[in-house]
Amino acid sequence: MGPVRRRRRPSKARRVLNGYRDASIYSLGALFAVGLVCGGLFFLRPSVSEVEHRELTRFPSLDLPTFLDGTFFSNVALWYADTYPLRDPLVGFDQSLQALYGFSGEARMKGGNVQADELPVAGETPVQDEGAADRRDVEPPDPGELQTEMRNQIMNGLYVEDGTAYSLYYFDQGATRAYADAINEAAKSLEGTSTVYSILAPTNAGVLLSDELQSSLGATNQEQASDYFYSLMDDSVKTVPVYQPLKDHEDEYLYFRTDHHWTALGAYYAYRSFCEQKGIEPEDLDTFQRMRQKGFLGTFYSELQDPSLASAPDVVSAYLPHATNEMTYWDSSGTEQEGNVVNDLSGWIPSSYYSMFILGDQPLSQIDNPKLDDGSSVLLVKDSFGCAFAPWLVDHYQTTYIIDFRAYDGSITDFAREHDVDDVIFLNCLSLAGTYGTADTIMSKVQAASPAATTER
Amino acid sequence: MSYATLVPSSGATAIARVMVFSSLIFVFLFFPLYLLAYRLAPERHRNPVLLVSSLIFYGWGGPQYLVLLVGETFIAWVFALLMGPNRRGARPRWPLVTACALLLGLLAYFKYWGWLSGMTLALFDLPVFLPEVLLPIGISFYTFQLISYVADVWKGEVEVQRAFWKLLLYSSLFYQCIAGPIVRYETVATEIDRRHASRTDVYLGLRRFCVGLAKKAVLANGCASVADTLLPIGSEALATQAVTGYWLGMAFYMLQIYLDFSAYSDMAIGMGRMVGFHFLENFDYPYISRSIREFWHRWHISLSTFFRDYVYFPLGGSRCSTAKTIRNLTVVWLLTGLWHGASWNYVLWGLYFLAFLLLERYVLRGIGESWAGLPYALIVVFFGWVLFRFESFAELGTVVAGLFGATAGGFSSLEVQTIFTEHLFLLIVSIVACTRLPHRLRGALARIGRGGGLGVQLLGLEEFVVPVFTLIISVAALAGASYNPFIYFQF
Incomplete structure (x- = not known):
C-alpha cells in the first residue's frame, strides 16, 4: 500500500522518507502521551x-x-x-x-423552519379556533421543559445582520388563545380585588426589521399579533399598547444586539404607555441616575458564537429609581435575601450583565418605597423581559412585588388577594406568551380554585 | 395505517452504549494505554493484552453484553470442534446447522423480536410478550464473523481453532468488533499466531487511523450536523423545509453515511495494520460507481461478499435458470435490507436495490460502461439513502414529496442559503474525500519523490504532516462535540 516500493537496499530517497515517517510516528506518540497525561491531571x-x-x-x-x-x-x-x-x-x-x-454572507439565518399560523383579523374568531379546548385542567410543563420550550421559541429563527441578531416570531393560534384565556382567568379571579393589566413586549425583530423582510422570512407581524392577543382578552383586562410606542423610537437603543431582551430604554417606552393607560404621570428619563456596564455579550452570542456580534458588544444601562434602590427577594430555595433594584455587577462574567436589573429571575421580590405611605401596591408577573421593566414601577407604588411565574411555586392570585394588591401586571415577551408552556403555567397559578399549593413566603 | 407507526422502537433503535473511537476517552486514554501495554509486552503476551483490551472495550458498553459475545463465541467454538478433525469428505452437517440456528436465533431475538412481535400485535391483535430488549452493540457484525468461521471450518477452508480464547480474540477484537468490517476468520487465522509489523506497517497503520478519525470527527460529524438541522427526524419542521433544504440535507446525509462508515473501517484497518493484521478493504470509492452492481462491489464489501459466499452461491448463484437467479437475488437483498435494521424501510431499501440490479442485469445492460452510469448510480443511491434515513413511512413520504416540490416551505429559504454558504467548503472537501483525488495526489507526490532531491523532501513533509495534522484537528473536533455516536452502530 505504500507509495514507494520496497527495494533490497534502501536508497537515499527511501532513507529520507523513512526519516520523515519516523518523525511522524514519534510526534503522534508524543501527542498521545501529552493527551494521556493531561487527561490524568484530575486537579x-x-x-x-x-x-x-x-x-x-x-x-x-x-x-x-x-x-x-x-x-x-x-x-x-x-x-x-x-x-x-x-x-x-x-x-x-x-x-x-x-x-x-x-463563508458568511451579509445576512444569515439560524433556524426558522417554522410554519406560522395565519393571523386572524383582530376580533374575529378563526374557524379552527371555535370550540377551542379549555386548558384549565392541562398539567403545565415542569420548569426544565418550560425553559427548553422558551429557549427554542426565542432561538429558533434568528436573523443576523450588521452585528445584530433578531429573534423572529411565529404565530401559534392555539397557544395565543390559551394565553389570553389564562389572563382572562386571572382577571376573573381577581375581580373586585385588583386591576389586571397585560403588557406584551415584541421581540427586536418585530420593531426593528421591515415588514417585508419579516414576511419573506415566514415570520408574523408583531403589531398585528399584539392586537390579536389583546382582542382576545376580556374588557376587564387593561391592555397596554407597546408596539407603536417602541416603533416611534426605533432609531434609539431599544434592544440589545447580542441578547434577546429589550434595554431599560425599551422598557421605559412601555412604562410610559402603561402610565397613560393607568392615567398617571410618568417620570422623566433625564431625572434618573444611571449605572452602566460595558462589554455585554448576551444570549444571542452564546447561541450563535458569531464573531460579528462579538465585535460590537452591548452596553447595559440601568436607571436607579428615585425612591429607593433596596430590594428584598426570596431565592429559589425560599431564603430571604437583600439586594438592589439596580445592581453593580462589576466583576461578574459579561454574559450575565442583564441581571443588573433586580438580579435576574428571582421567584419573588419586594421593593418598599419609603417615600409613599398610601398603601398602594403592584404585582408584576413576568418573564425575563419584566426585569428591565420593574425598576420603572418602583416610584409609583408603596410596595412593588415581582413574581417570576416560572419560578414561583404558589398561586399568583392568592398572593395578590392576601397582599391586597391594587394592580396586577402580566408582562411577557410576545413570542414567549405565544407558547403553551407559558399559557398553561400561568393558568395553573391563577385559577379561582387554584390547584397549585399556596406557599406563604 | 403504516406499520412504522405500530412498530415499537425498542428493538431497532434502543442501542446499548459503547465507547466510540471518535471520543476523547478512547483517543487519549484507552488507545494510548493499550498501545503502551502492547508495545511493552513480550511477544507471547501480546495476544492476551489484545484480548483483555478488547474485552474491556466491549464491556465498556455494559458488561452484561459480554455474556452474549462470549456465549456466541463459545457456540461457534464448540460446534466447530464437533465437526471433527479435518477428515476429507466425512464432516457431519448437524454441527453447522445447529451453530447457525443458534447464532441466527440469538441475532433474531435481540435484533428483530421487538419488531416482529409489534407486527403480530398489529395484525392479529395478539397481546404478545414484548421484552425490553436492547440491541447489543456489534451483534450483527460478530454474529456474521462467527458464522463465517463455522461455515469455513465445515467447508474445510480453515483449520479449526482449538484454543477458545483465540477464537474469542477473533470475535471480540476491538478494532472491528462493533462496526466492522466483517473480517473472515481465514483472513486473520495465521496472523493471530504469527504476525509482524514493520516500521512501514506501523506508520501506515497510524496514518490510516488518524485519517479515518478526521474523516469521522471532522467531516462525517460536520455533515451529520447539517443533515440533522435540515432534516430533523421526528419533528414537525421536517414537513416545512424548503425544496433546496431537502436536497441539500439529503446530499449531506449521503456524504455523512459514507464518510462515517468508511472512516470506521479505516480506523479498524489502521489499528490492525499497526500490529501486523492485514484486513481486507471494506470500501472502494463507492460514489464513483457507474452502476448499482458496481456500487455494491465497492460499498461495505465485507457484507456483500458475505452474502455472496454464504447465501447467494450456496443457493446456486446465477448459474441456474433465470427464475432461480431472481429468487436467489431476492433472498440476498431481503436479507441485506433486514441486516441493516429491524424496520420495513430497510426491507424496502434492499428491494429497491434489487429492482435496479435486475434492471441492469436484464434491461440496462450497457449502463456500467456508459458515461451516463455515474449520474444514474448517484441518483439511485441518493434516493436509496432517503429510504434508509426515515423509518417512519409518513416522514419518508413527506421528504420524497418535498424533494419534488410538494412542500409548504417554498423553493428556498434564507436558512438553507445560510447553511449552504457556511458549509460550502466542508461540502467540497467531503465530496473530494469520496473520490480518488487524495489518493492520486499522494501517488503523484510519490512519483516526484522517487527522483530524490526536493521531491523526496516534499513527499517526506507530506508523510510527516498528514497524520499529525489530522490527529490534531480530530481531537479539537471531538472536544467541540460532546454528543457523538456512530450512526452505523444500529446494525
Whole structure:
C-alpha cells in the first residue's frame, strides 16, 4: 500500500522518507502521551464552563444496574470529555476550524423552519379556533421543559445582520388563545380585588426589521399579533399598547444586539404607555441616575458564537429609581435575601450583565418605597423581559412585588388577594406568551380554585 | 395505517452504549494505554493484552453484553470442534446447522423480536410478550464473523481453532468488533499466531487511523450536523423545509453515511495494520460507481461478499435458470435490507436495490460502461439513502414529496442559503474525500519523490504532516462535540 516500493537496499530517497515517517510516528506518540497525561491531571479538571454557562458533567456515581447496562461507563466517557483540562482551548480551536467550513454572507439565518399560523383579523374568531379546548385542567410543563420550550421559541429563527441578531416570531393560534384565556382567568379571579393589566413586549425583530423582510422570512407581524392577543382578552383586562410606542423610537437603543431582551430604554417606552393607560404621570428619563456596564455579550452570542456580534458588544444601562434602590427577594430555595433594584455587577462574567436589573429571575421580590405611605401596591408577573421593566414601577407604588411565574411555586392570585394588591401586571415577551408552556403555567397559578399549593413566603 | 407507526422502537433503535473511537476517552486514554501495554509486552503476551483490551472495550458498553459475545463465541467454538478433525469428505452437517440456528436465533431475538412481535400485535391483535430488549452493540457484525468461521471450518477452508480464547480474540477484537468490517476468520487465522509489523506497517497503520478519525470527527460529524438541522427526524419542521433544504440535507446525509462508515473501517484497518493484521478493504470509492452492481462491489464489501459466499452461491448463484437467479437475488437483498435494521424501510431499501440490479442485469445492460452510469448510480443511491434515513413511512413520504416540490416551505429559504454558504467548503472537501483525488495526489507526490532531491523532501513533509495534522484537528473536533455516536452502530 505504500507509495514507494520496497527495494533490497534502501536508497537515499527511501532513507529520507523513512526519516520523515519516523518523525511522524514519534510526534503522534508524543501527542498521545501529552493527551494521556493531561487527561490524568484530575486537579485541573474544571467543574463549570463559563463560556457555555453551564455546570460540566460530574463524575457519575456507581451502582450495579448502571454498571451492568453501561450507563456508568458512558457517563464516565461524557465526564472525561466534558471536563478535559485542555477542553476550552481545543473547543476554541474547533470553532476557528468551523469558521473555515464556509463563508458568511451579509445576512444569515439560524433556524426558522417554522410554519406560522395565519393571523386572524383582530376580533374575529378563526374557524379552527371555535370550540377551542379549555386548558384549565392541562398539567403545565415542569420548569426544565418550560425553559427548553422558551429557549427554542426565542432561538429558533434568528436573523443576523450588521452585528445584530433578531429573534423572529411565529404565530401559534392555539397557544395565543390559551394565553389570553389564562389572563382572562386571572382577571376573573381577581375581580373586585385588583386591576389586571397585560403588557406584551415584541421581540427586536418585530420593531426593528421591515415588514417585508419579516414576511419573506415566514415570520408574523408583531403589531398585528399584539392586537390579536389583546382582542382576545376580556374588557376587564387593561391592555397596554407597546408596539407603536417602541416603533416611534426605533432609531434609539431599544434592544440589545447580542441578547434577546429589550434595554431599560425599551422598557421605559412601555412604562410610559402603561402610565397613560393607568392615567398617571410618568417620570422623566433625564431625572434618573444611571449605572452602566460595558462589554455585554448576551444570549444571542452564546447561541450563535458569531464573531460579528462579538465585535460590537452591548452596553447595559440601568436607571436607579428615585425612591429607593433596596430590594428584598426570596431565592429559589425560599431564603430571604437583600439586594438592589439596580445592581453593580462589576466583576461578574459579561454574559450575565442583564441581571443588573433586580438580579435576574428571582421567584419573588419586594421593593418598599419609603417615600409613599398610601398603601398602594403592584404585582408584576413576568418573564425575563419584566426585569428591565420593574425598576420603572418602583416610584409609583408603596410596595412593588415581582413574581417570576416560572419560578414561583404558589398561586399568583392568592398572593395578590392576601397582599391586597391594587394592580396586577402580566408582562411577557410576545413570542414567549405565544407558547403553551407559558399559557398553561400561568393558568395553573391563577385559577379561582387554584390547584397549585399556596406557599406563604 | 403504516406499520412504522405500530412498530415499537425498542428493538431497532434502543442501542446499548459503547465507547466510540471518535471520543476523547478512547483517543487519549484507552488507545494510548493499550498501545503502551502492547508495545511493552513480550511477544507471547501480546495476544492476551489484545484480548483483555478488547474485552474491556466491549464491556465498556455494559458488561452484561459480554455474556452474549462470549456465549456466541463459545457456540461457534464448540460446534466447530464437533465437526471433527479435518477428515476429507466425512464432516457431519448437524454441527453447522445447529451453530447457525443458534447464532441466527440469538441475532433474531435481540435484533428483530421487538419488531416482529409489534407486527403480530398489529395484525392479529395478539397481546404478545414484548421484552425490553436492547440491541447489543456489534451483534450483527460478530454474529456474521462467527458464522463465517463455522461455515469455513465445515467447508474445510480453515483449520479449526482449538484454543477458545483465540477464537474469542477473533470475535471480540476491538478494532472491528462493533462496526466492522466483517473480517473472515481465514483472513486473520495465521496472523493471530504469527504476525509482524514493520516500521512501514506501523506508520501506515497510524496514518490510516488518524485519517479515518478526521474523516469521522471532522467531516462525517460536520455533515451529520447539517443533515440533522435540515432534516430533523421526528419533528414537525421536517414537513416545512424548503425544496433546496431537502436536497441539500439529503446530499449531506449521503456524504455523512459514507464518510462515517468508511472512516470506521479505516480506523479498524489502521489499528490492525499497526500490529501486523492485514484486513481486507471494506470500501472502494463507492460514489464513483457507474452502476448499482458496481456500487455494491465497492460499498461495505465485507457484507456483500458475505452474502455472496454464504447465501447467494450456496443457493446456486446465477448459474441456474433465470427464475432461480431472481429468487436467489431476492433472498440476498431481503436479507441485506433486514441486516441493516429491524424496520420495513430497510426491507424496502434492499428491494429497491434489487429492482435496479435486475434492471441492469436484464434491461440496462450497457449502463456500467456508459458515461451516463455515474449520474444514474448517484441518483439511485441518493434516493436509496432517503429510504434508509426515515423509518417512519409518513416522514419518508413527506421528504420524497418535498424533494419534488410538494412542500409548504417554498423553493428556498434564507436558512438553507445560510447553511449552504457556511458549509460550502466542508461540502467540497467531503465530496473530494469520496473520490480518488487524495489518493492520486499522494501517488503523484510519490512519483516526484522517487527522483530524490526536493521531491523526496516534499513527499517526506507530506508523510510527516498528514497524520499529525489530522490527529490534531480530530481531537479539537471531538472536544467541540460532546454528543457523538456512530450512526452505523444500529446494525
